[in-house]
Amino acid sequence: MWRRFGQMDGGGLYRQGGVMSERPSIVVLSGRGRHEDPWHDHAATSHALANVLAPVGDVVVRSTLPGVFDLDGVGLLVLNLGRPVPGYVEAQIDGPPEGWERQVDGLVGWARDGGSVLAVHQTALAVPGSDAFGEVLGGRWVEGVSGHPEIGAMRLTLASGTHPVTDRLGGVDAFDERYCGLRVAPTSQVLGWVHDDDGEPHPALWTTQAHGGRTVYSALGHDARSYESPSHQELLVRAVRWLVA
Template identity: 35%
Template sequence: MTSLVVISGSGRYADPWHPFAETSARLAETLAGFGEVSVVDDVDAAFVRLNTESADLVVVNIGNSDDDAPTLAARVGLAAHLERGGAVLGVHSAATAFPQWAVWPTVLGGHWVRGTTFHPPQSTCTIDVAGGESFETVDERYTALELQPGVDVIATHEHEGETHPLAWVHRFGTANVGYVGLGHDAAAYDSPGARALFGAVAGRLLGIG
């Protein structure tokens, strides 16, 4: 059976703005159709276990840590997962994670740049999906993210007349990696369009979409 692991922000990977336990539970519900989903909240330990325990898709739903996170052993674990061809899906604030680890933006395919990236106030917004139907949701939408070359943008939003990428997929070595910038809080998963977008990206990463 396909295995999915949601790594949920806690400890130094928690913050006052994102209810990670709630959003990780909603992510698990949203992706349950793909296989067996587990949620773990010891972030560094979860990455370390990837050195020896396989998962088909690792979902990273964590916040920013200002220290030298992740640990060396955690970095080794993630590297082993990627080298095996394991997929990774970053969610929302994962774009802000590991600011002292220069490899992470390359893995994820893009990241939040302090002083450049921002988000308008959380509100009703329209998300445009490449090759699909636009949908409305109530969420934060990260704006002016910095993308790596060659990513395949799946969804965008418009802010002050400019179009900004919000979800993408790309290849990192032999692994499929993607990002969805929605999912600020549990209510964000009430949108059928948002759930469909998470499912579409996860399907692409697992090679079934």
């Protein structure tokens, strides 16, 4: 795993073994197979995420194929995953569930060992039934409780002065969905809210370190239009800088 190491010209170095770099290694995991769904274009949003994060790290995008959760040397893991289409997992199209369970266990272990995770949007629905994965995320979509109004212009209201990710940023304006009714762990620190059509606030951005690493979850990112927002881009860059600090 890449770790912060020393100072250089006011910045820092990252080290894996004897290899030094001024930039962290960032892997965007793009949902495919049992980690995709029919409502999200994972390829487009993962590409958009990679473009936004390129100024702050060395970014690669990987599809969630068997073996993709080998995280040796990864400084930041970006999760852009979804909930599988009903019947896909049962058909074992991409292998038996036991193999995938071991891979998810490896991801959870990596995160608990100090790994940094940025999770977006539909990742709150990913890997259903795994409490350990939910612990790493710091919150979850709850079937029958969570939902969202029609996609459109929206605002994410941010807590100011409480965390480096949001301090003095004010808010995020984007074309996106407003996830409402998410279940947030009591150990997570909520940093942003969306409002439903009745004006009620709902947590949509938080951080957690309770599992042993650092995670930022943002409910934004339904499609590529969201990542065109300058304020959304700024939020993501701030999140990455905090996660790898």
